[in-house]
Amino acid sequence: MKGRFARTAVKIVGCVAVVAVCMVMLRDDRSTFMTLYFQESVTRTSASDEIDPRYVQALQQIIATQQIDTQKIDLVLDPDSRRALQLRFADDALNARQRQDLRALFESFEPAREAARLSGRLMVDMRQARKLGLGVYDFGPAPREIVALGEVSLPLHFSFRSGIDVQLRRKEQATAQKPQADMICEANARLQAALPFEVTEFDVSGSDLRGEMKLRMASGEQVQAPAQLFFDDQQLLERLEMGGMRVRIDRPDTVDRLVFEFGSIGTVRYQPYMYFIRNDPEAFDACRAVAYQSGRPFSFYLGEGVDRLLKVRFQPPG
Numbered sequence: 001m002k003g004r005f006a007r008t009a010v011k012i013v014g015c016v017a018v019v020a021v022c023m024v025m026l027r028d029d030r031s032t033f034m035t036l037y038f039q040e041s042v043t044r045t046s047a048s049d050e051i052d053p054r055y056v057q058a059l060q061q062i063i064a065t066q067q068i069d070t071q072k073i074d075l076v077l078d079p080d081s082r083r084a085l086q087l088r089f090a091d092d093a094l095n096a097r098q099r100q101d102l103r104a105l106f107e108s109f110e111p112a113r114e115a116a117r118l119s120g121r122l123m124v125d126m127r128q129a130r131k132l133g134l135g136v137y138d139f140g141p142a143p144r145e146i147v148a149l150g151e152v153s154l155p156l157h158f159s160f161r162s163g164i165d166v167q168l169r170r171k172e173q174a175t176a177q178k179p180q181a182d183m184i185c186e187a188n189a190r191l192q193a194a195l196p197f198e199v200t201e202f203d204v205s206g207s208d209l210r211g212e213m214k215l216r217m218a219s220g221e222q223v224q225a226p227a228q229l230f231f232d233d234q235q236l237l238e239r240l241e242m243g244g245m246r247v248r249i250d251r252p253d254t255v256d257r258l259v260f261e262f263g264s265i266g267t268v269r270y271q272p273y274m275y276f277i278r279n280d281p282e283a284f285d286a287c288r289a290v291a292y293q294s295g296r297p298f299s300f301y302l303g304e305g306v307d308r309l310l311k312v313r314f315q316p317p318g
Contacts, residue, residue, distance in 0.1 A: 030074055030088040033099070034106060035313045039301070040162060041082040049077055051085065054304040059085070062306050066101045068094065109309045116297040118159060118189070120231040122249075124152045124213060129225040132214065142223045154196070158189040158258055160301035164287045166277040170270050179270035183277060184261060185287035187302055191256040195249075199256070202227060203248040207241040213249075235296045245294075260298070262290045 042055045060070040072093040078084035087102075094102070126149040129142035141147060165188065168181040200222070201214040213227035229247060231237055239245065246261040265286045268277075277283050292303025299307035 030090050030093075032076075032086045032088050032315045033102070034087050034315065035078055036085045036087065036106065036309055037081070037311045037313070038083050038085075039308045039310050042085055043077065043082050046082075049082075051075060051077055052304060055085070055306075058305040059087075062105065063102070066098065066105060068098055068102065103314065106309070106312045109307070110311055112296070113300050113307075113310070116235075116300055117232040118157065118297065119233075120156045120158075120229060122154045122156055122195070122227065122229055124154070124215075124225050124227045126150060126152055126223075126225055129223040132222040132224050138224070142225075143221065146217065146221065146223060155193075156258075157192040159192065160187060160189045160298075162301060163188075164284065164291055164302060166265070166280070166283050166287050168268070168270070168275055168277060171267065180267045181270040182264040183266050183268060183283055183287075185263065185265050185290050187260045187262070187291050187298060189258040189260065191258065194254075195251075195256050198251050199249040203246060204229060205240075205246040206243070207237075209240070209247060233297055239295055239298075262287070262294055265290060 044050045044052050072089050074088040076086045129146050131139040131142045133139050165186045167184040169184050171180045198216040204211040209229035214224050216222050248259045288303040292299045292305050
């Protein structure tokens with residue numbers, strides 16, 4: 001009896017092995033059509049080979065728009081890079097028109113990214129500058145040498161950092177018994193050239209991005225003057241016109257930057273002297289998702305999705 005069971009077990013194992021080999025052979029008939037290279041890792045974690053499902057879902061959705069059955073396509077992590085995915089399918093899975101459409105679709109991302117204009121202009125009307133003292137005290141017109149600068153026009157060129165920040169801001173209606181703070185999602189863009197003065201306060205929103213700016217001149221003089229931000233990228237302008245976003249200028253660590261504020265992603269208990277969330281993966285994931293969903297140009301540099309695509313390499317026919 002034991003011998004018969006042993007022989008049966010061997011046959012079952014053998015059949016399973018044959019099925020497994022057949023499945024591998026079936027999958028092996030799928031060849032790489034293109035390799036997609038992204039700005040950041042496309043895996044769940046730095047130590048994992050599992051593809052982040054947000055990339056899988058985004059790619060499947062955009063492929064489906066081309067009337068292509070996504071079940072016929074495999075997305076495989078490139079063996080040489082955690083930032084690259086291979087798109088594979090069988091030779092008879094797609095016809096020539098579908099292949100052409102797929103190629104055109106993914107070739108469109110690189111020029112779209114290059115077309116993003118991360119530039120603008122800052123206008124400051126020094127003719128109306130007022131001298132400031134400690135706090136917000138107005139000491140009248142600024143010195144003549146500052147007023148003589150007239151309307152200052154400064155070109156801005158900036159680049160987005162890949163990370164985001166979640167700032168804590170105490171809610172005005174919070175009580176001493178229930179102190180609460182909003183978690184404010186922000187993206188930072190570094191200015192390529194330093195401003196000739198330090199902006200100590202400038203926070204604007206809406207379509208014209210106009211407001212009063214407080215600044216410290218190189219001489220140490222503190223003044224306030226009307227200012228306005230202009231951006232060259234049309235998609236960025238359209239997003240700002242939709243509302244719900246704010247822009248400010250900061251100078252942490254001697255580096256000028258534009259800060260784009262997307263709004264609150266929730267509330268937490270307020271703690272004095274705690275200004276940013278540093279260790280909350282869920283908060284950071286939520287902020288990255290909000291930044292990506294804000295559309296281009298933000299989605300080119302922040303969050304997870306197809307817009308993070310840098311380049312495409314097609315497998316040569318053969």
